[in-house]
Amino acid sequence: MNEQSAQITPGEKTTGLLQPMQATRRGLLKGVLGAISAFGLGSILYAIYRFLAPGAGGGGPVEISMSEISAAGTAFFQYGGSPGILIRGEDGALKAFSLVCTHMACTVTWNGEKKEFYCPCHDGFFDGEGRVLSGPPPAPLERWKVEVKGDKVIIGAA
Numbered sequence: 001m002n003e004q005s006a007q008i009t010p011g012e013k014t015t016g017l018l019q020p021m022q023a024t025r026r027g028l029l030k031g032v033l034g035a036i037s038a039f040g041l042g043s044i045l046y047a048i049y050r051f052l053a054p055g056a057g058g059g060g061p062v063e064i065s066m067s068e069i070s071a072a073g074t075a076f077f078q079y080g081g082s083p084g085i086l087i088r089g090e091d092g093a094l095k096a097f098s099l100v101c102t103h104m105a106c107t108v109t110w111n112g113e114k115k116e117f118y119c120p121c122h123d124g125f126f127d128g129e130g131r132v133l134s135g136p137p138p139a140p141l142e143r144w145k146v147e148v149k150g151d152k153v154i155i156g157a158a
């Protein structure tokens, strides 16, 4: 075998087995990039849908027993695929909020003493009504409807 026939220089046209293999790799790469792009677009559209449709994501209303509310006046739950908190105020009023930060979807924490939410990702603060106090969050925390029926608290009821 001649040594020159096994070497391919840049710009040189190739023949034989190498071209179909390059075409296959290129096609595979295009397919993978297309799938990644479609997944990314799907994720963005789903995030927009979730933002515009409170409680979206399935599951229906959440029911919590009054006895599940802690001495600190809180109960945690999942609603529509998002973590949430039920807060009983000093006046006894119940409020339910998503714990998903409106900036980049980190989970916020509730400080019962200060009566405010804190997002540790970028130092976002929300007041006890979910309104932005400071930091980069562009919107208040999502607030869900609360209905009391006897000993039950129903969150997200229409």
Ligand code: FES
Pocket: 101, 102, 103, 104, 105, 106, 119, 120, 121, 122, 123, 124, 135, 136, 137
């Ligand atoms: S994700 Fe909450 S402040 Fe950025």
